[in-house]
Amino acid sequence: MSDILFRTVRVIDPSQDLDLVGNFLVRNGRVADWGALVDTPDGAIEIDGTDCVLAPGLVDMRADLGEPGGDYRETIASAALAAAAGGITSVATLPDTRPAIDDPALVRQMRARGEETGSLSILPYAAVTRGCAGEEMAEIGLLREAGAVAFTDGARAIASARMMRLALAYARGFGATIVQHPEDPSLAAGGAATSGELATRLGLPSIPAAAEAILVARDIRLAELTGGTLHFAHVSTAEALDLIRTAKQRGLNITCDTAPPYFDLNETAIGAYRTYAKLSPPLRADSDRQAVVAALADGTIDAIASDHQPRDADDKRLPFAQAAAGGTGLATLLGVTLAQVHGGKLSMSQAIALLTSRPARILGSTAGTLQRGAPADLCLFHPERAWQVESGELPGQAQNTPFDGRAMEGKVIGTWKAGTRVFGA
Amino acid sequence: MSRHLLQIEGMYPPAIAEMLDLAESYVLLNRSGKTQRDLLRGRTLINLFFEDSTRTRTSFELAGKRLGADVINMSVASSSVNKGETLLDTAATLNAMHCDLLVIRHGESGAPALLAQKVDASVINAGDGTHEHPTQALLDALTIRRRKGRLEGLTIAICGDVLHSRVARSNIHLLTTLGSRVRVVGPPTLIPTEAARLGVEVFHDMREGLQGADIVMMLRLQKERMTRGLVPSAREFFRFYGLDAEKLAYAKPDALVMHPGPMNRGVEIASAVADDPVRSLIREQVEMGVAVRMAVLDILARRNRPNV
Numbered sequence: 010m011s012d013i014l015f016r017t018v019r020v021i022d023p024s025q026d027l028d029l030v031g032n033f034l035v036r037n038g039r040v041a042d043w044g045a046l047v048d049t050p051d052g053a054i055e056i057d058g059t060d061c062v063l064a065p066g067l068v069d070m071r072a073d074l075g076e077p078g079g080d081y082r083e084t085i086a087s088a089a090l091a092a093a094a095g096g097i098t099s100v101a102t103l104p105d106t107r108p109a110i111d112d113p114a115l116v117r118q119m120r121a122r123g124e125e126t127g128s129l130s131i132l133p134y135a136a137v138t139r140g141c142a143g144e145e146m147a148e149i150g151l152l153r154e155a156g157a158v159a160f161t162d163g164a165r166a167i168a169s170a171r172m173m174r175l176a177l178a179y180a181r182g183f184g185a186t187i188v189q190h191p192e193d194p195s196l197a198a199g200g201a202a203t204s205g206e207l208a209t210r211l212g213l214p215s216i217p218a219a220a221e222a223i224l225v226a227r228d229i230r231l232a233e234l235t236g237g238t239l240h241f242a243h244v245s246t247a248e249a250l251d252l253i254r255t256a257k258q259r260g261l262n263i264t265c266d267t268a269p270p271y272f273d274l275n276e277t278a279i280g281a282y283r284t285y286a287k288l289s290p291p292l293r294a295d296s297d298r299q300a301v302v303a304a305l306a307d308g309t310i311d312a313i314a315s316d317h318q319p320r321d322a323d324d325k326r327l328p329f330a331q332a333a334a335g336g337t338g339l340a341t342l343l344g345v346t347l348a349q350v351h352g353g354k355l356s357m358s359q360a361i362a363l364l365t366s367r368p369a370r371i372l373g374s375t376a377g378t379l380q381r382g383a384p385a386d387l388c389l390f391h392p393e394r395a396w397q398v399e400s401g402e403l404p405g406q407a408q409n410t411p412f413d414g415r416a417m418e419g420k421v422i423g424t425w426k427a428g429t430r431v432f433g434a
Numbered sequence: 435m436s437r438h439l440l441q442i443e444g445m446y447p448p449a450i451a452e453m454l455d456l457a458e459s460y461v462l463l464n465r466s467g468k469t470q471r472d473l474l475r476g477r478t479l480i481n482l483f484f485e486d487s488t489r490t491r492t493s494f495e496l497a498g499k500r501l502g503a504d505v506i507n508m509s510v511a512s513s514s515v516n517k518g519e520t521l522l523d524t525a526a527t528l529n530a531m532h533c534d535l536l537v538i539r540h541g542e543s544g545a546p547a548l549l550a551q552k553v554d555a556s557v558i559n560a561g562d563g564t565h566e567h568p569t570q571a572l573l574d575a576l577t578i579r580r581r582k583g584r585l586e587g588l589t590i591a592i593c594g595d596v597l598h599s600r601v602a603r604s605n606i607h608l609l610t611t612l613g614s615r616v617r618v619v620g621p622p623t624l625i626p627t628e629a630a631r632l633g634v635e636v637f638h639d640m641r642e643g644l645q646g647a648d649i650v651m652m653l654r655l656q657k658e659r660m661t662r663g664l665v666p667s668a669r670e671f672f673r674f675y676g677l678d679a680e681k682l683a684y685a686k687p688d689a690l691v692m693h694p695g696p697m698n699r700g701v702e703i704a705s706a707v708a709d710d711p712v713r714s715l716i717r718e719q720v721e722m723g724v725a726v727r728m729a730v731l732d733i734l735a736r737r738n739r740p741n742v
Binding site: 204205206208209210211212213214217281282326327328329330331 | 544627
């Protein structure tokens with residue numbers, strides 16, 4: 010393995026409040042040193058970093074990679090290509106696969122599958138309930154021991170208040186976090202779009218924004234009751250964010266993330282039944298989108314996840330209500346997030362923190378940092394370079410992006426995993 | 435000008451007037467007992483019905499035949515093929531058959547729009563899910579215009595299950611576009627939360643909603659709404675939202691009654707009102723349906739292959 014020197018690059022690592030322009034040295038696959046005086050050792054590769062940003066490899070805290078059971082949509086190998094192209098070096102995978110990740114052997118296998126890629130660490134979530142069916146608690150202790158980073162039933166909400174109470178209380182004994190898909194299932198059943206004028210005009214069954222707030226309010230109360238640690242995934246509404254903001258101010262162990270579609274798009278993206286923009290939760294009104302942007306800026310939202318949900322063309326070429334929800338997100342995670350930096354809503358280091366150190370902290374992972382001695386997981390990007398998202402041309406197998414046609418400003422130049430280049434010439 | 439008729443929303447008044455005016459001439463033709471079999475001679479019209487319908491399918495079939503088209507009925511209401519995936523397979527099949535006019539009814543909102551992207555034929559939406567039913571709105575408008583002489587300024591109350599009604603949506607778009615004052619009347623569980631944003635007035639008390647109305651348009655209430663708990667029972671619905679002589683008396687003395695059919699007598703409408711020869715336009719709506727569909731087929735066939 011060659012040593013690497015990045016020359017005159019802007020190094021940003023929010024985990025150490027680092028933001029400087031200088032040289033950055035990687036030796037033996039680990040971060041060695043940085044600064045103006047650091048120079049190229051013999052035999053090292055030199056990379057010109059002028060005008061570019063060097064950040065920790067991104068930590069994506071929510072993705073479905075297809076496997077096991079959904080290989081026709083995406084495989085771990087193909088998702089690893091998309092992740093590398095997106096600057097992502099660690100990903101937390103959802104457990105509502107077939108079979109569900111509810112057995113310690115499956116957790117170990119997911120970790121091993123990540124290592125096999127050589128480019129992407131898999132940080133597996135495990136199921137809260139067996140089969141993610143919401144009925145019997147899974148072996149949270151054994152799953153934790155096997156390496157599960159946190160517990161969730163994936164795209165299925167933990168519907169029963171009793172089950173949620175038990176899970177929060179029991180997981181607390183193992184220092185584990187419960188991750189909720191915050192959507193009341195009885196209000197969401199059959200829904201395809203957010204309730205409002207557009208859904209009414211299109212004649213689509215709808216899900217009220219309140220379905221999110223109702224579950225968030227309930228679960229905050231249960232977290233308080235049990236002292237458990239709770240994380241809400243892909244929060245999309247103003248009302249839910251207000252509840253979370255207040256709960257955090259009261260000192261509860263509550264965190265949340267959102268995904269790029271919820272701060273970049275609104276319900277109008279579904280236009281004339283555009284199924285690639287059918288997501289779960291559904292795209293919301295623009296007032297909700299603006300509230301998500303504000304919550305990113307004020308710190309209420311702790312992380313931005315790709316919420317990558319690969320779908321086959323046949324899952325999407327259907328009448329809207331029958332089409333599968335979900336969009337790809339690995340390759341577009343950084344670019345869409347940078348739009349908030351260019352738009353003046355987030356600082357560059359805030360944006361990178363939302364994609365690296367903050368999700369890593371929630372997951373209890375050592376990734377997402379450039380501390381000396383840490384494995385050199387790196388993302389080098391040019392913050393202004395333009396490109397266009399084109400379904401059919403994205404890296405990886407799944408092409409169901411809700412951002413088809415969007416112009417992007419900010420492009421990944423190279424990605425390194427433990428000092429080995431895994432993306433870029 | 436689109437070569438399809440997928441929805442009323444977004445149509446401009448002249449395009450609607452063109453269809454109504456031509457339909458008017460077809461009413462006269464039909465009453466005279468004559469046909470115009472040379473107009474669509476050699477053209478193929480396929481009725482593709484993913485949901486059961488006798489009235490609408492028959493009406494399109496008759497309209498096509500009176501203009502000389504070769505009409506084929508494909509009924510695919512059985513569940514095994516009622517899947518979206520076959521919808522696009524069906525599109526490929528229809529293209530291979532060189533179909534000119536495709537009339538589609540489907541249980542999912544947006545299904546005709548999806549099909550329209552993939553077929554060469556002109557697609558006519560004959561009802562999609564809870565989205566739109568454009569020819570029903572056109573025939574309703576023609577019926578009203580012939581009886582009242584105009585649409586502008588009339589007060590029209592659309593009553594019942596507005597939430598699930600494609601007929602209501604198409605009528606709201608068409609009537610508001612042509613300057614009618616539209617009200618929707620029904621229990622809050624059957625009115626969309628954003629109904630007012632469609633440019634209508636919302637009433638939950640039927641007597642208030644009918645006050646001063648020129649037209650009372652009733653909608654069909656499906657039994658499924660009771661089993662899913664949106665209304666407690668048929669008798670309660672009839673008591674508060676069923677049209678009987680007593681409630682009709684709140685409308686204008688010359689108010690007329692419409693229903694897209696098929697009717698649930700004693701649920702949304704009393705037989706005495708439905709069968710009233712002076713007030714009820716229900717049979718006339720069926721007659722106008724054939725004329726309107728002839729006009730739509732005629733116009734779309736010319737748009738799709740103008741040189742033939």
